[in-house]
Each structure stands twice: as C-alpha cells, then as structure tokens.
Amino acid sequence: MKIALNSKQARCHVWKMVVCGLGIVCMGVPAAFGRAAEPPAPKPMTMAEIVAAAKPDDWRALDPENALYMELAGGRVVIELAPAFAPRHAANVKALAREHYFDGLAILRVQDNYVTQWGDPGADNPPSARKIHKAQATLPAEFDRAIDAKIPFALLPDGDVYAGEVGFSDGFPAARDKRSGRMWLTHCYGMVGAGRGNASDSGGGTDIYVVIGQAPRHLDRNCTLFGRVVQGMELLSSLPRGSGPMGFYEKPEQLVPIQSIRVAADVPPAERTDLEIMRTDSDTFRRLVESRRNRPDEWFLFKAGCVELCNVPVPLRKKSAPASQ
Amino acid sequence: MKIALNSKQARCHVWKMVVCGLGIVCMGVPAAFGRAAEPPAPKPMTMAEIVAAAKPDDWRALDPENALYMELAGGRVVIELAPAFAPRHAANVKALAREHYFDGLAILRVQDNYVTQWGDPGADNPPSARKIHKAQATLPAEFDRAIDAKIPFALLPDGDVYAGEVGFSDGFPAARDKRSGRMWLTHCYGMVGAGRGNASDSGGGTDIYVVIGQAPRHLDRNCTLFGRVVQGMELLSSLPRGSGPMGFYEKPEQLVPIQSIRVAADVPPAERTDLEIMRTDSDTFRRLVESRRNRPDEWFLFKAGCVELCNVPVPLRKKSAPASQ
Numbered sequence: 001m002k003i004a005l006n007s008k009q010a011r012c013h014v015w016k017m018v019v020c021g022l023g024i025v026c027m028g029v030p031a032a033f034g035r036a037a038e039p040p041a042p043k044p045m046t047m048a049e050i051v052a053a054a055k056p057d058d059w060r061a062l063d064p065e066n067a068l069y070m071e072l073a074g075g076r077v078v079i080e081l082a083p084a085f086a087p088r089h090a091a092n093v094k095a096l097a098r099e100h101y102f103d104g105l106a107i108l109r110v111q112d113n114y115v116t117q118w119g120d121p122g123a124d125n126p127p128s129a130r131k132i133h134k135a136q137a138t139l140p141a142e143f144d145r146a147i148d149a150k151i152p153f154a155l156l157p158d159g160d161v162y163a164g165e166v167g168f169s170d171g172f173p174a175a176r177d178k179r180s181g182r183m184w185l186t187h188c189y190g191m192v193g194a195g196r197g198n199a200s201d202s203g204g205g206t207d208i209y210v211v212i213g214q215a216p217r218h219l220d221r222n223c224t225l226f227g228r229v230v231q232g233m234e235l236l237s238s239l240p241r242g243s244g245p246m247g248f249y250e251k252p253e254q255l256v257p258i259q260s261i262r263v264a265a266d267v268p269p270a271e272r273t274d275l276e277i278m279r280t281d282s283d284t285f286r287r288l289v290e291s292r293r294n295r296p297d298e299w300f301l302f303k304a305g306c307v308e309l310c311n312v313p314v315p316l317r318k319k320s321a322p323a324s325q
Numbered sequence: 326m327k328i329a330l331n332s333k334q335a336r337c338h339v340w341k342m343v344v345c346g347l348g349i350v351c352m353g354v355p356a357a358f359g360r361a362a363e364p365p366a367p368k369p370m371t372m373a374e375i376v377a378a379a380k381p382d383d384w385r386a387l388d389p390e391n392a393l394y395m396e397l398a399g400g401r402v403v404i405e406l407a408p409a410f411a412p413r414h415a416a417n418v419k420a421l422a423r424e425h426y427f428d429g430l431a432i433l434r435v436q437d438n439y440v441t442q443w444g445d446p447g448a449d450n451p452p453s454a455r456k457i458h459k460a461q462a463t464l465p466a467e468f469d470r471a472i473d474a475k476i477p478f479a480l481l482p483d484g485d486v487y488a489g490e491v492g493f494s495d496g497f498p499a500a501r502d503k504r505s506g507r508m509w510l511t512h513c514y515g516m517v518g519a520g521r522g523n524a525s526d527s528g529g530g531t532d533i534y535v536v537i538g539q540a541p542r543h544l545d546r547n548c549t550l551f552g553r554v555v556q557g558m559e560l561l562s563s564l565p566r567g568s569g570p571m572g573f574y575e576k577p578e579q580l581v582p583i584q585s586i587r588v589a590a591d592v593p594p595a596e597r598t599d600l601e602i603m604r605t606d607s608d609t610f611r612r613l614v615e616s617r618r619n620r621p622d623e624w625f626l627f628k629a630g631c632v633e634l635c636n637v638p639v640p641l642r643k644k645s646a647p648a649s650q
Contacts, residue, residue: 112559113514143627158486161633189438189539198624213562214514214540214635218620221627234437234566237538241559295543299523302468302546308486310539
C-alpha cells in the first residue's frame with residue numbers, strides 16, 4: 001500500500017471538507033481519513049484491471065436509435081446522443097441525418113486546442129445552400145435543464161472550478177447547481193454541440209462542433225451540447241488546422257468531405273459498430289474514479305489524490321454478445 | 326454592463342471566499358462584490374482589445390539562448406525553456422541540441438488527447454542508438470522546486486482541483502503549495518517534459534513529450550516539465566495518432582522525422598523566429614485574466630465568472646522592433 005496520504009493528497013481533502021462544511025457538495029469525509037483504525041485495504045486496481053474485472057451488468061449497449069455514424073474517408077466516427085439533456089436537438093439531428101442533410105457536406109473548421117466543426121460550405125449563399133425538408137433549421141436553446149431525480153448523476157468527489165457539482169450522467173460529463181435547480185452537460189474532450197450565432201436560438205444542429213483540446217468550459221451553458229463522440233475521435237482531432245480566423249479552412253480543396261451521417265438504427269445490423277459503454281452509476285465506475293484519483297500503476301511516484309471531471313475516461317468495448325444487456 | 330453578478334457567477338465567489346476564510350489562497354474578495362456602491366466600471370475589453378492596447382513594457386522578447394527550434398517537414402516548432410523550474414534539464418536539452426543529438430531522430434508516439442513524444446527510434450537497440458557526447462543521458466528529477474520570492478507567481482483567483490494555488494510564472498502555468506513550500510510547472514496544453522521510465526531519475530531530455538489534449542494534471546510532479554511550445558503546436562497536435570499501445574507508431578514509415586532541434590541563439594539572426602510574449606506579471610495580463618473570466622464578447626450569453634489555469638492563453642506576437650525590450 002504505497003498510496004498512503006501524503007501532504008499533497010491532503011490538499012484535495014482540505015478542499016472537499018471545506019465545501020462539505022458549507023453543505024454545498026457534502027460527499028462525506030473521504031475514506032482515506034481514519035484509515036489507520038481500519039483493516040488493511042485490498043490492493044488497489046489499475047483502470048485496466050478494473051475494466052477487465054467488470055461484470056456484464058456494468059455495461060450498457062449503445063442504443064442504435066440513439067447513435068450517429070459519421071462516415072469520413074478515414075473511417076467512422078460514432079456519436080452517442082443525449083436526449084435527456086437536449087431532447088429537441090437530439091431529435092432534430094436525427095431528423096437531419098434521416099433526410100440525408102449532412103451527406104456530402106464538409107468539415108469547415110479545425111481550430112487548434114478548441115473545436116472541429118462541420119456543416120454546409122454553401123450555407124452563406126442561399127441558392128447553393130443545402131435544403132432542409134422536415135427537420136428544423138434552428139431551435140430554442142437547450143443549454144441546461146431542471147435537475148430531475150430520474151436523471152442519473154454520479155457525483156465526483158473533488159469539486160470543480162466552474163460548477164458547484166460535477167459528475168457523470170449515463171456516461172456524459174455533467175454539472176449541476178442545486179441552488180438554481182439546473183444541470184447541464186459540460187464541454188469536455190469529445191463532447192458534441194450545436195454551433196450558433198449570437199442569438200441563443202440560432203443553432204439547431206445543422207452546424208456541429210466537437211471539442212478537440214483543453215475543455216473550453218466557458219462554453220458551458222452557452223451552447224447546446226447534445227452528444228459525445230464515443231469512438232473515432234482521432235479522425236476529428238488529427239485533421240489539419242485551418243489557417244483562417246477561428247481555424248476555418250480558406251480554400252475549397254482543404255474542406256474534409258463528410259460521406260454521410262446516419263442514425264445507427266438505419267444502418268444494416270451487419271454494418272453497425274456494436275459498442276458497450278460502462279455504466280457510470282455502477283460501483284465498478286466508482287472504483288475506476290478512485291483508481292484515477294490515486295493511480296496504483298508503479299510508474300506514478302506521486303499520487304494526485306484528485307481527478308478533474310474531464311480527466312475521467314468512460315470505458316468502452318465492443319459488444320461481447322447479443323444477450324449481454 | 327451586462328456582466329452583472331448572476332447566481333452562477335456567485336458560485337465561483339463562494340469557493341473563493343471559502344478558501345480565503347481558511348487563509349489558503351486569500352486573494353481578497355473579488356471586485357464584483359460591493360460593486361453597487363462604486364462608480365460605473367469602464368466597459369470591459371475583449372482579449373483582442375486588451376492585446377491591441379498593450380504597451381511595449383507588457384511584452385518581453387523570447388530569449389534566443391532560452392529557446393529551441395524544432396524543424397519538421399511541416400514547419401518550425403518554437404519551444405521556450407524554463408530554467409527557473411528545471412535548470413539541469415533545460416541545460417541538458419540545449420547541450421543535446423548543440424551536439425546535434427536530435428537531428429534525424431523522429432516523433433515516435435502520438436496518443437490522442439494526451440501527448441506527442443519524440444526521441445531515438447533506435448534507443449532500444451544499443452548498436453544503432455544515437456550516441457551522446459557531452460550531454461547527460463539521464464538526470465535527477467526536477468519535478469518541483471522550493472518556493473522562492475524571486476520566482477514570479479501571478480496567482481489566479483478561481484482555485485484548482487489539483488493544487489492549492491495556481492498561476493503563471495514568466496508565462497508558464499504553475500502551481501504551488503505553501504504548506505510544503507514547493508512550486509511546480511503544470512501539465513497544460515503545449516507544455517513540454519522529459520519522458521522517463523519507472524525510476525524518477527531515468528529521464529533527462531533525450532525523450533521529450535508535449536501535451537496535446539485535456540491537461541493530464543495527474544502527471545504534475547511525476548515528470549520534469551522544462552518548457553512550453555509557444556508557436557507551432559498545430560504541427561505536433563495534428564499528426565496521425567499511432568495505432569500501437571500508448572499511441573506508438575508501429576511501422577518505421579509512420580515515424581515523423583525531426584530535421585533538427587537547435588538552440589535559437591545558434592541559428593543566424595536572419596533565420597530566427599523573433600517573438601514577444603506577454604509578461605504574466607503585468608497589469609495588462611491581469612486584465613486579460615479578468616476578461617477570460619467574464620467574456621465581454623457579445624456572443625457569450627452566460628459569463629462563467631471563473632477561469633481554469635489551463636484555459637488562460639498567454640499572448641504572443643512577432644517582435645515589433647529591435648529596441649522594444
């Protein structure tokens with residue numbers, strides 16, 4: 001047990017206890033305190049060991065009705081939608097996909113350490129702009145939503161600079177504020193949102209961005225996040241950065257074509273990417289968070305004792321068997 | 326003045342006041358409190374406006390004796406060294422560059438949302454490994470250092486999940502812990518460190534990594550950070566991700582050749598990239614931090630009221646005139 005408390009780990013605990021003292025987060029005093037009187041703890045497991053030991057119930061299948069496949073020349077990007085937080089945007093992006101709105105459009109912008117964004121290169125030139133049929137061009141914002149006991153929220157123990165509480169809701173990084181009664185998805189790496197103009201209701205899912213760098217948390221509650229890339233992020237993060245303002249590509253030949261975006265359920269089963277995502281309300285995920293706070297891997301000479309929301313990975317695996325759910 | 330306090334902004338202030346109450350950070354109560362009794366504040370400036378209005382004294386020239394140029398087929402990466410935090414590593418990497426150790430070596434590894442790393446592809450095969458002449462193969466760790474009043478530290482006001490205090494030291498993101506009397510550089514996007522094996526003294530600058538994703542702050546105090554990419558990050562962040570474990574390239578033809586790494590002072594003046602970096606101990610930088618906490622740009626409908634260390638950019642510009650310093 002080399003993961004004894006040291007002075008640096010205690011730093012996190014001080015923060016947590018301070019917050020608890022005011023009744024804001026109130027996670028309780030961490031188990032590390034008072035450990036001297038307890039029986040020896042079992043040997044901590046690495047993330048790889050925790051994932052390998054996970055039980056079938058620790059996983060949920062990615063619902064094909066709630067997932068998009070974005071097909072690029074380099075491969076497939078799989079996006080899980082978040083209808084619990086952005087029901088209208090999730091439904092509208094599916095409607096856009098089902099009328100083939102995105103097919104043949106392009107990635108327009110890659111701004112280093114910020115976002116990759118796609119949409120219609122002809123959008124500013126109405127005669128050549130892609131037509132929308134049954135879907136909506138714009139929607140009212142879904143920046144946040146009311147806290148609801150039916151929406152899971154697996155609280156993280158170490159606080160956050162931007163929000164009162166942070167944690168995971170069905171695999172999505174999220175925050176909440178009990179005083180205002182609101183909760184929202186947060187701009188971590190891989191989160192997918194609807195671009196907009198200055199007006200809150202000027203987006204709707206025709207222009208989509210994904211976070212490719214340090215979490216731009218100042219965008220929280222300024223944009224509607226409606227999904228998360230669960231596989232294929234490297235296809236969006238390794239693209240050439242655009243040389244124009246905000247990383248826009250300046251020449252038509254630089255645009256990265258989108259072959260198609262499909263709802264996974266509309267793709268023949270044999271062509272689907274069947275994935276399972278670890279349940280973030282499971283004890284296994286709680287153990288994983290603890291393992292990320294104090295990494296037991298031999299390489300780590302200093303244990304942080306804390307973990308930030310956007311540094312917690314949500315494990316993913318290929319679906320093991322049709323009956324696993 | 327649309328940047329009035331709202332309930333979400335107050336969240337940050339609560340955290341800050343709590344911490345102040347314990348004498349840990351003690352930044353003082355933010356100016357927003359009690360503003361009602363003060364005269365109207367001037368119109369807040371955007372970052373672009375603050376940079377444009379900066380005075381010559383707000384900038385310092387990048388010292389060519391303290392900078393490296395890494396030449397890739399795609400262009401030049403400029404790295405500023407941090408001898409105040411890692412004097413032996415900064416000196417050793419310069420010594421390695423001066424004996425042309427890196428010339429013809431390669432980028433070996435690009436792990437998505439983590440690091441790009443370079444070194445000697447033949448290092449594990451001694452007969453073909455690059456020879457080291459006067460420089461050191463390994464060094465004792467420089468993970469942190471004693472707090473010293475002579476080392477600047479421009480404290481940020483919004484706290485941190487991982488450290489007691491965070492701020493900037495001569496342009497480098499840093500943290501400190503007054504109880505232990507230690508300070509250290511932090512793993513924000515673009516920070517450059519020495520790869521190592523399991524032993525703390527198994528690195529020394531022959532293997533170098535740069536952060537290309539969400540800040541892996543769990544590496545703080547586990548690796549020696551000795552510099553920061555100030556220009557050319559996109560050349561390192563947009564490389565294809567390696568398909569092997571930890572993002573290592575698996576085929577020799579995937580390796581990205583390094584033409585050379587030179588100390589800038591060794592490059593003829595006409596071929597140098599002359600840059601100026603905003604002084605992070607200036608009032609102008611303090612205004613910039615405030616502008617990042619509450620973005621005055623019309624697009625922002627919600628003001629975060631806080632900013633995380635790794636979300637604060639340090640402005641850079643081409644050197645305006647030889648006499649500007």
